[in-house]
Amino acid sequence: MPNTQHPIELLRFNTCGSVDDGKSTLIGRLLYDSKSLMEDQVEALEKSAAITGGGMINLANLTDGLRAEREQGITIDVAYRYFATPKRKFIVADTPGHVQYTRNMVTGASNANLSIVLVDARQGVIEQTRRHTYIAALLGIPHLVIAINKMDLVDWKQERFQEIRDEIEDFLPKLDVFRDVKFIPISALNGDNVVDTSKHTPWYEGPNLLAHLETVHIASDWNLNTFRFPVQWVNRPNDPTNPSLHDFRGLSGQIASGIVRKGQPVVILPIGIKTTIKDIWTYDGSMAEAFCPQSVTLCLEHDIDVSRGDMIVGLENLPGQGAELTARVCWMHLRPLLAGKKYLLKHTTQTVQAVVTQIESKINFDTLELEPAPVKADPQTPAFALAMNDIGVIKLKTAKPIVFDGYSTNRLTGSFILIEQGTNATVAAGMLSAPIEPVKPEYTDFAI
Numbered sequence: 001m002p003n004t005q006h007p008i009e010l011l012r013f014n015t016c017g018s019v020d021d022g023k024s025t026l027i028g029r030l031l032y033d034s035k036s037l038m039e040d041q042v043e044a045l046e047k048s049a050a051i052t053g054g055g056m057i058n059l060a061n062l063t064d065g066l067r068a069e070r071e072q073g074i075t076i077d078v079a080y081r082y083f084a085t086p087k088r089k090f091i092v093a094d095t096p097g098h099v100q101y102t103r104n105m106v107t108g109a110s111n112a113n114l115s116i117v118l119v120d121a122r123q124g125v126i127e128q129t130r131r132h133t134y135i136a137a138l139l140g141i142p143h144l145v146i147a148i149n150k151m152d153l154v155d156w157k158q159e160r161f162q163e164i165r166d167e168i169e170d171f172l173p174k175l176d177v178f179r180d181v182k183f184i185p186i187s188a189l190n191g192d193n194v195v196d197t198s199k200h201t202p203w204y205e206g207p208n209l210l211a212h213l214e215t216v217h218i219a220s221d222w223n224l225n226t227f228r229f230p231v232q233w234v235n236r237p238n239d240p241t242n243p244s245l246h247d248f249r250g251l252s253g254q255i256a257s258g259i260v261r262k263g264q265p266v267v268i269l270p271i272g273i274k275t276t277i278k279d280i281w282t283y284d285g286s287m288a289e290a291f292c293p294q295s296v297t298l299c300l301e302h303d304i305d306v307s308r309g310d311m312i313v314g315l316e317n318l319p320g321q322g323a324e325l326t327a328r329v330c331w332m333h334l335r336p337l338l339a340g341k342k343y344l345l346k347h348t349t350q351t352v353q354a355v356v357t358q359i360e361s362k363i364n365f366d367t368l369e370l371e372p373a374p375v376k377a378d379p380q381t382p383a384f385a386l387a388m389n390d391i392g393v394i395k396l397k398t399a400k401p402i403v404f405d406g407y408s409t410n411r412l413t414g415s416f417i418l419i420e421q422g423t424n425a426t427v428a429a430g431m432l433s434a435p436i437e438p439v440k441p442e443y444t445d446f447a448i
Helices: 023-033 041-050 067-072 100-111 128-140 158-175 209-215
Strands: 012-015 079-084 089-094 113-121 141-149 180-185 228-230 234-237 251-253 259-261 264-270 275-280 286-287 289-291 293-299 311-314 321-330 344-345 350-364 369-372 391-404 415-419 425-433
Touching: 012 023, 012 100, 012 128, 041 289, 067 275, 067 391, 089 100, 100 128, 128 158, 128 321, 128 391, 141 209, 141 425, 158 251, 180 209, 180 293, 209 425, 228 251, 251 321, 275 289, 289 415
Parallel strands: 012 089, 012 113, 113 141, 141 180
Antiparallel strands: 079 089, 228 311, 234 251, 251 293, 259 289, 264 275, 264 311, 275 286, 275 293, 321 391, 321 425, 344 350, 344 415, 350 369, 350 391, 415 425
16 A cells, blocks of 8 residues: 655754853753663763763763863854654754854754754843844744743743843844744753753743644745756766667756646746746656655756756746845855955855955844944955954855845745855855846747
8 A cells, every 4th residue: 555644844953042051951851851862872971971071961962072072061063963753853953152153053054944042041131142043034044942041040930031031022023034933941951841841830831842843833934936946967867778768868956946847837047948847857756746845857848958057947936137146144254254355156056256346234243233334435445344253244246147036035046155266165155135126027938
């Protein structure tokens, strides 16, 4: 009999917050209490107790794998862990709390459905709380959990929980991107309200953290309205042992958004030629339709010159196209970003040369407002720069036009990275502003 069960959903989430807020301990507690650890992992925890923890099992060591992290009791790099429950599968990214590792937080949260921002109940809301909440909003993460940790150190006072909640709710309207926000009082060290509901919070009527992670609605997180397919590879098997593949020519890649069906009319950008989808192939064979984020091979009705970097899109809600771009960027390099510098810009499956023409503003994390660049008096002196871990708005000009969407509409076709020429170092992650206008219909109406 065919398997009629629906596949278990995968939730990607990250933890963030300030130093010593308990991010690594929280993930360790999730893994430990949900019985997601192997026997050898438990044994390794017991052995590592001699390094940190004073003979007690240190749950943070499940993610803090670097020796420097264990010796200092901090998180430096992003650590990914996988676990599953009968209701859902999870991939969690433990990201650093130090300001100097903000770039690591951006990396770890870039693909997340949900972000957990930890707040120390004793310290309350600090700059890193606002910084990481802002970055979660900037990255378009739809679901947010504010985990108010170490409640046991403030005697589980409901008043303290409410004070922190009120302060965060004061600045959340400035972000206005989260579909839902959940506040949960926890003690990661003792396990209260993490996997098991705590008896210390009779005043809290919401779910524990794991119950929320298992039930938060993520099915609508993907953009299924606008079809986007960046071509990654032209698939020509040319297998002499299989005559049926002699003339096979498909276009392989990952569907960035939307749904594609056999017989669907599409347009190839940037050349603007219309055609239809002849067939859709996966490892399991031909299929009638596919949707994001599936990786597929598309066969077109007409023999068109399409190559890596081109984009196949639906005829509705067309993307924008242009060489002059506006974007928010998180700067990741020790050397500051200055206007006039040239970089390589990697967008979807293509890489083009680009120059930063202007730095417009920089975010102030105390106010969560954008501060405009000052007027430059001396043309030989840079008036404004983005230092490492700064976030600001810049203007770019690319060597050739790219096809893109605004990041708020499509996280895949609206994002890019900047690469330093010569060293190939990734120096920035960027989120594109919405195009001024879509590709002109008369351009896409060109027929074969």
